[in-house]
Amino acid sequence: MFYFEKFLNAFLTPPGIIIVILLITGIISLKKALATYQKILAYIVVLTTLFLYLLSTGVGTILYVKPLEQAYSPPSLDLLQDHDAIVILGGGIILGNEEVELGPHTLKRLLKGFELYKKLDKPIVLTGGSPLGRDSLTEAEVMATVLEEWGVDYKDIIIDKSARTTAENALQVSEIFRAKRWAKVILVTSAVHMKRAIDTFQRNAISVSAYPTDYLYDYASLSWVDFLPGKDALEANISGIHEFIGQIWYKIQGR
Numbered sequence: 001m002f003y004f005e006k007f008l009n010a011f012l013t014p015p016g017i018i019i020v021i022l023l024i025t026g027i028i029s030l031k032k033a034l035a036t037y038q039k040i041l042a043y044i045v046v047l048t049t050l051f052l053y054l055l056s057t058g059v060g061t062i063l064y065v066k067p068l069e070q071a072y073s074p075p076s077l078d079l080l081q082d083h084d085a086i087v088i089l090g091g092g093i094i095l096g097n098e099e100v101e102l103g104p105h106t107l108k109r110l111l112k113g114f115e116l117y118k119k120l121d122k123p124i125v126l127t128g129g130s131p132l133g134r135d136s137l138t139e140a141e142v143m144a145t146v147l148e149e150w151g152v153d154y155k156d157i158i159i160d161k162s163a164r165t166t167a168e169n170a171l172q173v174s175e176i177f178r179a180k181r182w183a184k185v186i187l188v189t190s191a192v193h194m195k196r197a198i199d200t201f202q203r204n205a206i207s208v209s210a211y212p213t214d215y216l217y218d219y220a221s222l223s224w225v226d227f228l229p230g231k232d233a234l235e236a237n238i239s240g241i242h243e244f245i246g247q248i249w250y251k252i253q254g255r
Helices: 002-012 016-032 036-055 058-064 104-118 139-149 166-180 191-203 231-253
Strands: 085-089 094-097 101-102 122-127 157-160 185-188 208-213
Touching: 002 016, 016 036, 036 058, 036 085, 036 231, 058 208, 058 231, 085 101, 085 166, 101 104, 101 139, 104 208, 122 139, 122 166, 139 157, 157 166, 166 191, 185 191, 185 231, 191 208, 191 231
Parallel strands: 085 122, 085 185, 122 157, 185 208
Antiparallel strands: 094 101
8 A cells, every 4th residue: 555655646746747647648649640740749748758757757867867976976084184175065045934044955065064174174165145036145154154053163164155156156266265375175065066066166276176965866776666756856857957958058168
C-alpha cells in the first residue's frame, strides 16, 4: 500500500499530473491527426511530454545535475591551511512577512563556510546584492547578521553588497583580493554552480580552491523511485540546465 500511495501521489500531483495530461493529449491528437501539420504538432506534444518526464525524475539528474556537481570535490583541510580567506556566494534571500531570511541554498553555503571558518580561522568574504526587482537588505548583509549570531567576530567578515550575478561576484571579490594582496582563497557555493563560479573567478585572476556544498539530489544507487516524477528532481534539473545555459552565455560574453 505504501508503494502504491507513493506511485499515485507522484502522478496525481504536479509535475506528474501535468505529464499524464500532456501524454494523453498527445496520444489522442496523434491518433486523430489527419493532416501532416497535425501529426507534427502531436509528435511535438509527445516529445515535450517525454522531456518534461525526464526533467522531473532522478534519472534526469544523471544528465543535467551530476556532471556539474561532480566537477569538483571538497579538498582535505590540510590543503586549505595556506589559503587567505573563505569566499561565500549568496544564493537568494526570502522577504518574509516579519523579517528577511536566507534562502535554502544561501543557508547551506553559509553553514559550510562557517564550518570552514571554525576549523581554519580564516576571514570570510560575503558577496551578494539585493534580489532582482526588490528594495531590501542585501544577501551579504543578511548572511553577515546570521554569522554574527553564530558567534563570528564582525572583524572577520568582509561584505560585498553590490554583486547581483556570478560575474559581478567575481569582479568585486577580485578587487578585495588584490587590495588585501591575498594569494589564494576558498570558494564556497552550491556544487551545481561551482564550475561556472570557478571559471568566472579564474578569468578575474583569482587563485581559488573549490569547496562545493548544497548537493541537489542524492547519490544513492538508481532505484524505482528515481523513475517517478517529483518536484525535488524537477528543481534540481532546472538548476542544472540553468547552469549549462549560464556557462554558454558567459563564454559568449567572455566573462
